[in-house]
Amino acid sequence: MSNILSQTEDTLKQEIAAAVLKAELAGEDELPEVILEKPKEKAHGDFATNIAMQLARIAKKAPRHIADDITANFDASKASVDKMEIAGPGFINFFMKNDFLGGLIPTILDAGDVYGRTDFGKGQSVQVEFVSVNPTGDLHLGHARGAAYGDVFCNVLKAAGYEVQREYYINDAGNQIDKLALSVETRYLEALGYEADMPEDGYRGDDIVSIGKTLADEYGEKWVNTDRQERLAFFKEYGLHIELDNLKKDLADFRVQFDNWFSEQSLYDNDKVTEAVQTLRDGGYVYESDGATWFRSTDFGDDKDRVLIKQDGHYTYLTPDIAYHKDKLERGFDQIINVWGSDHHGYISRMRAAIQALGYPAEKFDVKIIQTVNLFEGGEKVRMSKRTGNAVALRDLMEEVGVDATRYFFVMRSNDTQFDFNLDLARSQSNDNPIYYVQYAHARICTMLKQAETKGFAVEGTFNGDLLTAEKETDLLKKLGEFPQTVAESAEKHAPHKVTQYVFDLASLLHSFYNAEKVLDSDNPELTKARIALMKAVRTTIANGLRLLGISAPVKM
RNA sequence: GUCCCAGUAGCUCAGCAGGAUAGAGCAACAGCCUUCUAAGCUGUAGGCCGCAGGUUCGAAUCCUGCCUGGGACGCCA
Known part of the structure; x- marks a missing residue:
C-alpha cells in the first residue's frame, strides 16, 4: 500500500x-x-x-x-x-515544501483499519511459539509478559506483511505430568479426609487443591481403592484437561489466541522422537558413553555435549524438544521464533546446535528471551512462586488492573530488560497511568467528532489539506506518516514496544494540538473541515495502534 | 570459573546496523478550566550515558578489560 x-x-x-x-x-x-x-x-x-x-x-x-x-x-x-x-x-x-504531506489524510482515511500495514515482510512465513507453560499450574507474571510480548509481536509481524502462525507447545508427557497426577492424588485423598503426603517436588498450587475437591465431590470414594496405576492414569488425564482448560481460559481472557496447540505426547505417538534421534545418529552426531546416549552439540559451538537418552533409558527433556523443532522446521516456515523466559537462555546454544545438526541453517531459528518481572506493591517487592502457591497469577492481575492496563504495561518495555511492575500505578485510575493517556486521546477525538455532528459541521466530504499549516498540525501529520514504518521497524527488530511508544507519542501530539487549537470553529468552516479530517486520521491511527497492542479504544471515558 | 541480559535524570525506562545541543513518563517547582472531556496542556529544574582504554572526522551506540545487579551453567523440566 x-x-x-x-x-x-x-x-x-x-x-x-x-x-x-x-x-x-x-x-x-x-x-x-x-x-x-x-x-x-x-x-x-x-x-x-x-x-x-x-x-x-x-x-x-x-x-x-x-x-x-x-x-x-x-x-x-x-x-x-x-x-x-x-x-x-x-x-x-x-x-x-509545506504540502508534502497533503495526500496523507485521504490515504489514511481510505485505508482505514489497514493503515499501517505494509508488505515489508514480503509474505515470509514466521512461526512464533510462546507461553508454552506446563499444564501444572496457573500462569504467573513472567508468563503473562511473554504472552503479551508474543501476541503483540505476532500482530505486528502480520501487519508488516509476514505470514504468522502462533503456537503453544503443551508439555503433556514426561515427568512433570506424572508429578501432576501424584499431586492431584494427594489433594483428592486429603479432600476425603485421608492423610496423604505431598511428594517433595509436588505442585502445591490452589488449582490442584481445587481439582482434588472436585474429584472428591464428583467421585466420592470411588478412586480410593482402585488400582493405583489406573487411578493415577485417570488423575493425569483429568488434571491435564482441567489445567489446560484453565490456561486456555486465562489466555483467552487476556486476548491471546493460538492457531495451533501442539502436544508433546503426539511426538511420542507418532515416533517423532525416535526419528529425530535417528536423524542425529545418521548425521554422525550421536555417541554412547557411560551407559547413556549423547548428542555431540559441541560440534556446533555448545559448551558441552548433551545427553539424549539417560542411563535409565528415559529421554532427557532435550530429546523430545529436538523432535519438536524438527517437526516445526519440516512444516516449512522461513523462520521459527521461540519466546522463552530468562531462565531458559542457557538452553539456546544446545537447541541451535540441534537445529544445525538436523541440517537446517541456524538463522532459521531465533529465541526471544523475556526478562524477569518483579511485582511491586506499596514499594515492596511481592514474591511469587508457583511452588508455594501464593503466586501472583495473571488472573489476579487481570481482575485487579484490567486487561488493557496489564497488556500495555507488559509491552511498554523492551523484552530484554528486567521489568518492575508497579501494581499501584497500573491499578490507579489516574493520570499517572499511561494507558489512560493514550485511550483518552482516542476518546477525546470521538467526542469532538460527535460534537461536530451535533453542531452541524460537515464531517464527511472534501477538504483542503493545505490549510493545515499550524506547527501542531504539521507535527501530527508527520507523526501519522511514520506509522507504517514504525510497524515495519517494530517487526524487523522484534520490538513490539516501539508500537507502544509510537501510540503514546501520537497521543501526546494530539493532546498538545487540542489545547492549542480549536477544531470546531464556525467562523472558519474550511479550516474546520480540514481539521475534522485530520482528527479522523489521528483517530484511525491510534485505533490501529491500539488494535496491534490488543488494547481497547474507548469512544468515551 | 564460563556464558547471557542489564547498568542512561531522584524513580521507571526509550535511544544502541556510529552522527548535530542524549529523550519521555513519574516525582519536584511555577502556571492554565464561564470556551470541542483538566484521565489534558504550558514552562522550570534535574545527566562524568557504570569505570578505563581502543577504533575514527565523530562513540550512550562498535571492540577489549574491569566493576555492580540479575539469570543460566544437571543423565531436572
Whole structure:
C-alpha cells in the first residue's frame, strides 16, 4: 500500500544520489547508501543526510565542500524540497515544501483499519511459539509478559506483511505430568479426609487443591481403592484437561489466541522422537558413553555435549524438544521464533546446535528471551512462586488492573530488560497511568467528532489539506506518516514496544494540538473541515495502534 | 570459573546496523478550566550515558578489560 512518507524519502534519496553522480564526487559503483534521518531538532529540517561525510574519503574533499557540490547539483523541484542547508560537520538539511504531506489524510482515511500495514515482510512465513507453560499450574507474571510480548509481536509481524502462525507447545508427557497426577492424588485423598503426603517436588498450587475437591465431590470414594496405576492414569488425564482448560481460559481472557496447540505426547505417538534421534545418529552426531546416549552439540559451538537418552533409558527433556523443532522446521516456515523466559537462555546454544545438526541453517531459528518481572506493591517487592502457591497469577492481575492496563504495561518495555511492575500505578485510575493517556486521546477525538455532528459541521466530504499549516498540525501529520514504518521497524527488530511508544507519542501530539487549537470553529468552516479530517486520521491511527497492542479504544471515558 | 541480559535524570525506562545541543513518563517547582472531556496542556529544574582504554572526522551506540545487579551453567523440566 502507498506510504506517503516513504515515497517522499525514496525520491529524496534518489535525487541525492543523482546529485552526487552529477557533481562527479563518486562513481556509481562506489556510491555509499544514502541514509536519511529525521532530525530531532526542527531547526535541522524535515530530513537530513550525512552523505557528505561518508564521501569525504572517496572524493578526497572536505565534507562541507562536498555538501556544497551536492546542493548545487540537486534538483529541488523533483523532490518537493523547499530549501536546503548545510550544517555542522557537513550535514545537509532538507526543508520540505509545506504540502508534502497533503495526500496523507485521504490515504489514511481510505485505508482505514489497514493503515499501517505494509508488505515489508514480503509474505515470509514466521512461526512464533510462546507461553508454552506446563499444564501444572496457573500462569504467573513472567508468563503473562511473554504472552503479551508474543501476541503483540505476532500482530505486528502480520501487519508488516509476514505470514504468522502462533503456537503453544503443551508439555503433556514426561515427568512433570506424572508429578501432576501424584499431586492431584494427594489433594483428592486429603479432600476425603485421608492423610496423604505431598511428594517433595509436588505442585502445591490452589488449582490442584481445587481439582482434588472436585474429584472428591464428583467421585466420592470411588478412586480410593482402585488400582493405583489406573487411578493415577485417570488423575493425569483429568488434571491435564482441567489445567489446560484453565490456561486456555486465562489466555483467552487476556486476548491471546493460538492457531495451533501442539502436544508433546503426539511426538511420542507418532515416533517423532525416535526419528529425530535417528536423524542425529545418521548425521554422525550421536555417541554412547557411560551407559547413556549423547548428542555431540559441541560440534556446533555448545559448551558441552548433551545427553539424549539417560542411563535409565528415559529421554532427557532435550530429546523430545529436538523432535519438536524438527517437526516445526519440516512444516516449512522461513523462520521459527521461540519466546522463552530468562531462565531458559542457557538452553539456546544446545537447541541451535540441534537445529544445525538436523541440517537446517541456524538463522532459521531465533529465541526471544523475556526478562524477569518483579511485582511491586506499596514499594515492596511481592514474591511469587508457583511452588508455594501464593503466586501472583495473571488472573489476579487481570481482575485487579484490567486487561488493557496489564497488556500495555507488559509491552511498554523492551523484552530484554528486567521489568518492575508497579501494581499501584497500573491499578490507579489516574493520570499517572499511561494507558489512560493514550485511550483518552482516542476518546477525546470521538467526542469532538460527535460534537461536530451535533453542531452541524460537515464531517464527511472534501477538504483542503493545505490549510493545515499550524506547527501542531504539521507535527501530527508527520507523526501519522511514520506509522507504517514504525510497524515495519517494530517487526524487523522484534520490538513490539516501539508500537507502544509510537501510540503514546501520537497521543501526546494530539493532546498538545487540542489545547492549542480549536477544531470546531464556525467562523472558519474550511479550516474546520480540514481539521475534522485530520482528527479522523489521528483517530484511525491510534485505533490501529491500539488494535496491534490488543488494547481497547474507548469512544468515551 | 564460563556464558547471557542489564547498568542512561531522584524513580521507571526509550535511544544502541556510529552522527548535530542524549529523550519521555513519574516525582519536584511555577502556571492554565464561564470556551470541542483538566484521565489534558504550558514552562522550570534535574545527566562524568557504570569505570578505563581502543577504533575514527565523530562513540550512550562498535571492540577489549574491569566493576555492580540479575539469570543460566544437571543423565531436572
